[in-house]
Amino acid sequence: MKEEKMSKRIISVVMLVLMTLPAYVAAGDDTVVVYSARKEHLIKPLFEQYTDATGVEVKFITGKAGALLERIKAEGANTPADIFMTVDAGNLWQAAQAGVLQSTGSARLEENVPAHLRDLENRWFGLSVRARTLVYNTEAGVADKLTTYEDLATRQWQSKLVLRTSKKVYNQSLVASLIAQHGVEKAEVTVRGWVENLAIDPTSNDTKALKAVAAGIGDVAIVNTYYFGRLMKKSPDLPLAIFWPNQQSTGVHVNVSGAGVTKYAKHEDAAVKLLEWLSGVEAQEQFAGLNMEYPVNERVDLHPVVEKWGTFSSNSMNVAKYGELQAEAIKLMDRVGYK
């Protein structure tokens, strides 16, 4: 008898604990649910602004792109996600390929987002542009020797180049763009040259690469501009400057962060409206500015710091190509021993 009482108590404790687990994000009528691989501090202020302006609540969870995508796939038709938002065209392409996004016929989105920064079938749209460019040490006297990404593979840069790990999708996309431009063989020669020219083992992030160049460990690094912006904001005296490569040829490698409406969105119209708003003039300034990126919407003014970096011509290849060639790019980097 006593034992039974005891067992009932234990069961009730267990049940209580199980029930108090955080409830899943539930969605009402005036709601949009976003699964985002873009960091919380970059999207939350915008979503709050949107809610203030329209009364539509934006619920979101953040996570890694691959895991969120897998989650949407697993949830299938029951997914609460209306929008999948992520960084890098490679990830967006994968999502479209996996069939979790739907085509969005929105004239405003098509007007706001240039064709090469969105999916051919309008399943996803770039919302901010990130330029992956060269940053060099101003005390190394190399400013007039810099020309192209491809040139960094030549002997004159031996022990001078600093790169981030090949595990980062930004580098995978960069190599994918080389493959698209020159074919696998030529791209492989270039990337092999890079690896042979490395001053140190690849770093775990762009900021570490920049710091190594600032310390004179190497002369030049390939990084996204906003990492440069963030670092210079913190320590403005570092001897670093931006160089825009490939200006006579293909242009600077650009990538996007972006989003698409999910196939089984429960609030499709609201989701499209949110994306339209995010690509509009009002939001774009912040969406890009918060992270010192470039807006996709060409009518928007640049963040003052970003404007100082000067203008450049960028690669007009459709960014979807990076996704298509991502696996090929990883294999190439594995072959040449790019860690």
Place this chain on the structure above:
Amino acid sequence: MFNSAARHLRLRLFRLDLFQLSALGLAGIVVVPIGVILYSVFQPEREILQHLLDTVLPTLLLNTLYLSSGVLVCTALLGVSLGWLTGACSFPGRRFFSWALTLPMAIPAYVMAFIFIGVMDFTGPVQTAMRTIPGFERSMFEVRSTPFVIAVISMTLYPYVYLLSRSAFLSQGRALSEAARTLGVGNWGVFWKVALPVARPWIVSGLALVLMETLADFGAVSIFNFNTLTTAIYKAWFGFFSLQAAAQLSSLLVLFALALLGVEAVYKSKMRYYANATLGGEHGRIVLKGWKSLAACAFCSAVVGIAFFLPVAQLLYWVVEGALNRELPNYLSQTGQALFLGIGAALLICSCAVLLSYIKRRSPSPINTLLCKISTVGYALPGTVLAVGIFLPGRWHRSPNCCCLMNRFPISMFCCVTD
């Protein structure tokens, strides 16, 4: 005979009450991801696996081997020597060190790696200061190298070996060692010939835990950009977007973890033959005097200092620096969330543990014992592997029920249960 077996079975089934059901459920939760991962071997992603095998996999396996053997040696040396000093010797500060030496366990390996790289990198204070010394202007040393990864991971993992070996030395009592002494064996002889062999089951269990943690680590090694098998799993999933290939690579780790669990179980069962703790205590301790007591004290201080107080001081410095320069981002809400998750997980884990122990205590039938064993297998599995095992089934069965279950059951909590 067949008949009696059938009756026996029916009896068993009949007795399958709520408790057994819950044990069955918990064991099921643990077994499903493992089963899913092992099953994936039957549908190999030939192309990706072949590519990895041709290019990076041999290096990754070698790296994993170097890392695990290095960490094993370091944690064994640190853990056993510290365990011996605080468990069997007497020197000034021993009481303080006996608990302070467990503190590094509180720092996750990846946090330690982050601090270490921050301080020791080319641009960190140490190397920057070094370059101001005349003659060293262009000099630098590479912190992203095997010895440093081993050192950092060992610093956070040695407490496993330390705790277990210390309790072994404490529980040995003095009967054995005094018997040895009457036979003319000195202090060193007692350590090597008596204490160490008797403590072996504890030490091996500690090392098995260390090895599981090392193999499971993804955070620390990725901060060092030191590629191990977990890197390949990560690459297969997030690079090639092939959960299937990730699962196949994970199965290697799963098999290894299960083998380690086996080793641990064998040694654990030996522990009961050795423990005779009654005659322990202060009287049995070897009293260190003079330079020996100083050396012991210095060694313990160095370990606690390097593995705990220095890193924590550096972390605090960064926090204060951040707070002074600009307002700290909303750490408060993040801390709140972390606390909420932590407490929730702790409650959940405790309830499950209490439930399982109660079941085992109430009716210790072979089935129940087995179910309890299975439910605790999860701690040997890397988080990366578990994540793969949890995501895969959702993909195979797109039935609504399964999906509801998948997303209603918070995955982070789930990982905690099995950890």
